Amino acid sequence: MGRVNRDIRREQLLEAAATVFARKGYHATRIAEIAHAAGVAKGTVYEYFPTKEELFYALLDSWLGQFERELLRRLEGIADPLQRADVVREAAVLFYRQHASHAPIFLEFWAHALRSPDGRFLQRIQQFRHFLAQLGHQLTEELVARGIFIPVDVPSLVHLEAGISDGIFLLWVLSGRSFPLERAYVFRQSVLGLGVLSDEARQRLREKLAQKLRKGFLEERPSEE
Amino acid sequence: MGRVNRDIRREQLLEAAATVFARKGYHATRIAEIAHAAGVAKGTVYEYFPTKEELFYALLDSWLGQFERELLRRLEGIADPLQRADVVREAAVLFYRQHASHAPIFLEFWAHALRSPDGRFLQRIQQFRHFLAQLGHQLTEELVARGIFIPVDVPSLVHLEAGISDGIFLLWVLSGRSFPLERAYVFRQSVLGLGVLSDEARQRLREKLAQKLRKGFLEERPSEE
Amino acid sequence: MGRVNRDIRREQLLEAAATVFARKGYHATRIAEIAHAAGVAKGTVYEYFPTKEELFYALLDSWLGQFERELLRRLEGIADPLQRADVVREAAVLFYRQHASHAPIFLEFWAHALRSPDGRFLQRIQQFRHFLAQLGHQLTEELVARGIFIPVDVPSLVHLEAGISDGIFLLWVLSGRSFPLERAYVFRQSVLGLGVLSDEARQRLREKLAQKLRKGFLEERPSEE
């Protein structure tokens, strides 16, 4: 294997790691297999990542950072809270779609964060959640302030939304990705929307949302991958 | 440690396993540590469970089976769908409360189900979800039929509810169990309720639910344990 | 399992041990399996034999002793050396035939005798060989003295005969007992006979032995079991 730019090689390794970690899980993954998948020798992996766990962490950090940056980029210049909500949902769906085959790895991240004495995994995940929560807060506060949402405890609602997102994702992964993730997110938004919209806003959106509720998100298509 | 009844010893071992698996995660758990926690020698564990994975599976099966049986017991003779919904929620909360300190282990089960070539874990989890989904179906169909809920794609809503429950649980676990799980479930029910209740039902419950939304579920108490 | 006479139980255990040792080999044999085959519990084996190796030794001793006693019984009152030779051969064949399905165990005894730091196995086997060698000596000396055999170094010939017997047995076992052991022993006797018979004796037996040589011992029958 020829010499390539250090950053490129690093990316190759992360990609290979993602593939293998996703298929086997963290513990069943052998460094040798990652090296093989990346087309390099075992020792080379250690030129880029000092330990297996560090590599795993680098992958988490890489993905979350990527998503954070992408989301900020997309939100630039968009002020309307409803539009912003859509942008967040779209970015999330796009991200998951890109990493669909790696989805199981997120369960590994979560489990690892809980079990590892090294707090970094948990911290990084909480930092990410905090990042999303902040966006959620601004957004929800504004919707309440504008009278689009009824009065609600914003932190609770934001937490709930985060939980729901992860829950749907979990469901999606454990069901073998048997339904279109995006439609599930939209469905969720419709149910929640009907729940917290003010009477005035509800009147406007009622029919559209009700239709979505009747339609559901479980399609004939087995997967959206 | 003296001789005890075989079933009791088995329970002791499952309990010890739960404790250690929850604290360390599946892979970091050493059989010797489980044995030690149960007050027996390493070899004794193997008198009851042929492999570490079998022990892990026995734990999953024991818990889910326990919950299934308990829930059926509680639902006996209760016909009203709203009451049934409450019973389900209460049973779930009670179950989680009983196993609060073991909560992280569910992430392990999920991750394991996805990574293990042995399909049993995934199957058992899906069987459990199916069990809950059936209850949810009956219940939701009836609520729609009675005009309490607006028309909605029942399977989708049931799926969504399941996802939300797991999502809240996940949130709860990853946040270090920093909020009262029960209140979060109630809060969820209020939001969803407002979303799918028919106009007529909404009028009746409106104030009560709106108040719950304003209150939220994030308490001063950092944990309910 | 009811109580039985101690000696009978001991025999049952030896028999069960023989079966399992023969099928699995010494090391792959589990005490539990012997107990099971004998219809008793694991602990019971230890009431009769203090260790696994002791049980193995008891089996060797039982078999060799049995053969020694039986052979002496059969030789009683028989003086003619040629007849005595036949009796020895018959007894050996009968013994092997009785234990045909246990045959592989002899390889285990031999291997064990060589590897065990405990010299007892080797000693017992050598004692048995010595017993046979003594009979062979007397017999051969007499045949030489009577001029039936040509002058020959008797110890060497006796050794050779012993080696040949074991060799044929080994061949028989490793070939899956694919030929009639008895005929092979007779064939051997014919070849050796022609080799060491004096001219005078040869003339008498020539045609009979030559015929046996032409016939061989490899039959259509795949086994004599």
Add this chain to the structure above:
Amino acid sequence: MGRVNRDIRREQLLEAAATVFARKGYHATRIAEIAHAAGVAKGTVYEYFPTKEELFYALLDSWLGQFERELLRRLEGIADPLQRADVVREAAVLFYRQHASHAPIFLEFWAHALRSPDGRFLQRIQQFRHFLAQLGHQLTEELVARGIFIPVDVPSLVHLEAGISDGIFLLWVLSGRSFPLERAYVFRQSVLGLGVLSDEARQRLREKLAQKLRKGFLEERPSEE
């Protein structure tokens, strides 16, 4: 221990394995001890042989293959059947002499072949026997055809010879290698020779063979090692 050529390291390991297996037997041999004897770490053994049994098999295969190749090399260009018989005997004796201290290991191979559910050991041994039997057939057929041997069932005689060879070897090993193996083989040849030689050939060789019979093979020297 520094890096060495892969083939050389493999040979070192086989040699170390031979030594330890011969001294302790297959089961009592610890991989760690083989590694130690070869001057490497435990893990290194597994870089070359995936399991202990595979290593054991590799040893069997290496020895038998070595002998087969060496024998074919020595027989090249030799046509006279009596000479060929001598070459075979010499090669066998030389081989055993080289591996004298490893002799007990052959008993392990035999026992292992019978007890292992993996048929490879038995197959390899039978393949080796077949190789020798083929040589024996050609040779004996020719001796009969030329009238040097009396008419005899060739397959039986070849089998008998093989059995005798192994039997003498077994005797030699179990007696602690207490006599010169080569002389025993020669002695055997003399006895068999006298048994199957035609009258004409016997007249020529009679005195020489008879002398060998009188001399025997049990020497004052306790061992030829």
Add this chain to the structure above:
DNA sequence: CATGAATGAGAGTTCATTCAT
């Protein structure tokens, strides 16, 4: 930079043996 042979601590598992009942 890249390699892959070498390392060795450490894991799950086995099973002969013990002994309370």
Add this chain to the structure above:
DNA sequence: AATGAATGAACTCTCATTCAT
């Protein structure tokens, strides 16, 4: 006498990590 639950020493094999080349 018979049992079988309990024991724990000991084993094979794994694999992250190192480092000489």
